Amino acid sequence: EIYEKDEKIQKHLQDSLADLKSLYTEWGCTNYINLGSFLIKPVQRVMRYPLLLMELLNSTPESHPDKVPLTSAVLAVKEINVNINEYKRRKDLVLKYRKGDEDSLMEKISKLNIHSIIKKSNRVSSHLKHLTGFAPQIKDEAFEETEKNFRMQERLIKSFIRDLSLYLQHIRESACVKVVAAVSMWDVCMEKGHRDLEQFEKVHRYISDQLFTNFKERTERLVISPHSQLLSMFTGPHKLVQKRFDKLLDFYNCTERAEKLKDKKTLEELQSARNNYEALNAQLLDELPKFHQYARGLLTNCVHGYAQAHCDFVR
Secondary structure, three states, rough: OOOHHHHHHHHHHHHHHHHHHHHHHHOOOOOOOOOOOOOOOHHHHHHHHHHHHHHHHHHHOOOOOOOHHHHHHHHHHHHHHHHHHHHHHHHHHHHHHHHHHHHHHHHHHOOHHHHHHHHHHHHHHHHHHHHHOOOOOOOOOOHHHHHHHHHHHHHHHHHHHHHHHHHHHHHHHHHHHHHHHHHHHHHHHOOOOOOHHHHHHHHHHHHHHHHHHHHHHHHHHHHHHHHHHHOOOHHHHHHHHHHHHHHHHHHHHHHHHHHHHHOOOHHHHHHHHHHHHHHHHHHHHHHHHHHHHHHHHHHHOOOOOOOHHHHHHOO
């Protein structure tokens, strides 16, 4: 670290530590914390900051001006740690489901047991209840709007690639037909060596063999290839959306069971189901809009690239 190489900073830290140690001795505190351990890698020690600040807070007299800001700092750092833990839990949950989707068929079969079969059966049962009206529809307007935008964007990209591929095919066919027509003109006119016919055929061969080929290669490189790669990235979010739906059904089933039984084990299962659903739901609400924004930016840039390539082709 840079501060470890700066003698002035090191001296200042050592003097501060000496002053702090003398204050601890003066106040009769025995729990002296070695601040050096916190300064080795500050980012890696963030989970220990509450301990440090609480020790400082407890050792600070009520009348001291640092009492109020220290109290605020303790609350802020505790909130940071909660957010870090929640973010890590959400990430771990996503990685867990992604890894599960990459398992082979035999690996998935080997993981099946009575508990997992019952859980999947309960999901199907709950889904049928909601579809047939025997249970109220589960609504989440914020997520439904986010998911709708996600699916609409995927359909838009698929349509764009399909229509663009058809357009290239039609231009290819049109260019070939015009070359054939130019060659056939010789048989109609029966005037070999007519300069106008030679120029006509030469121009259309140039359009077909060079201009169109360059246009097609640019379009595939700048538009079709990036969008095909982008479409492959929709697979992961799709699986997580389905997992989120599964966890919502699990949460609904646990809620129904907890209302009937109300024993400790059932309530713990309910809390676990709630945590899993809320974590996955929050992660998707956070990441899907970002994915949508990045995909929209890529789509816009590719359309601009295609427009320029098309202008160069027809110019």
